[in-house]
Amino acid sequence: MDSNPLAFISVDSTDKTAPYQQVRQQILTAISKGKLKAGTKLPSVRALAEQLGLAVNTAAKVYKELEAGGAVVTRGRHGTIVQATDDEGSIAVADAASELAAVATRWGIGERAALAYVKAAFSSQL
Numbered sequence: 001m002d003s004n005p006l007a008f009i010s011v012d013s014t015d016k017t018a019p020y021q022q023v024r025q026q027i028l029t030a031i032s033k034g035k036l037k038a039g040t041k042l043p044s045v046r047a048l049a050e051q052l053g054l055a056v057n058t059a060a061k062v063y064k065e066l067e068a069g070g071a072v073v074t075r076g077r078h079g080t081i082v083q084a085t086d087d088e089g090s091i092a093v094a095d096a097a098s099e100l101a102a103v104a105t106r107w108g109i110g111e112r113a114a115l116a117y118v119k120a121a122f123s124s125q126l
Contacts (some may be wrong), residue, residue, distance in 0.1 A: 017102040025098040040082040
């Protein structure tokens with residue numbers, strides 16, 4: 001197994017999207033495309049931060065958000081592992097949410113306003 005399954009991750013300092021969102025999106029995309037398989041152990045928060053030149057708290061935020069979305073699970077000393085899922089819909093929605101956050105950030109639209117757009121979109125689907 002590759003010693004660093006996230007070696008392909010990079011942060012574009014010229015992108016207006018927050019670094020943690022860039023990293024989160026790249027990991028979600030890799031999971032949805034099968035590049036990161038269920039059960040793959042991810043680097044520690046410190047190792048990821050060092051690899052990308054990010055603050056440890058920024059790398060921790062990436063994993064925390066991925067875990068909240070069900071893409072990964074953190075098992076204490078055993079590390080952070082890509083979660084097994086057969087639910088392609090959840091992965092697709094997580095991908096879309098990450099893309100929405102990136103677009104909103106680029107256009108200076110805050111979280112509250114972006115969520116209002118999502119709620120309005122759901123209302124129009126009824």
